[in-house]
Amino acid sequence: AAISILGMDKFLLMNGIMGLCLSVVGFVVANYIWGTDTAAILAFFSCAIIPLIILLLKVYLISVKSDKELFLK
Numbered sequence: 001a002a003i004s005i006l007g008m009d010k011f012l013l014m015n016g017i018m019g020l021c022l023s024v025v026g027f028v029v030a031n032y033i034w035g036t037d038t039a040a041i042l043a044f045f046s047c048a049i050i051p052l053i054i055l056l057l058k059v060y061l062i063s064v065k066s067d068k069e070l071f072l073k
Helices: 009-032 037-072
Strands: none
Touching: 009 037
16 A cells, blocks of 8 residues: 555556566576476565565655655655
């Protein structure tokens, strides 16, 4: 809910597209290199974590900045 309030809808879309692409590439590469389903699934989820961490940090930093602006007025 904070993402739409902070006006980060475009960033959320781009982050989702980047996360999907990164996850699919990780899945295909791991399946090609190791050839096991377990490695491919592990790579898929490992690559999916990176955009989520970026999203969490960006939302946190923008919300802190927004709070500071509200209190200074």
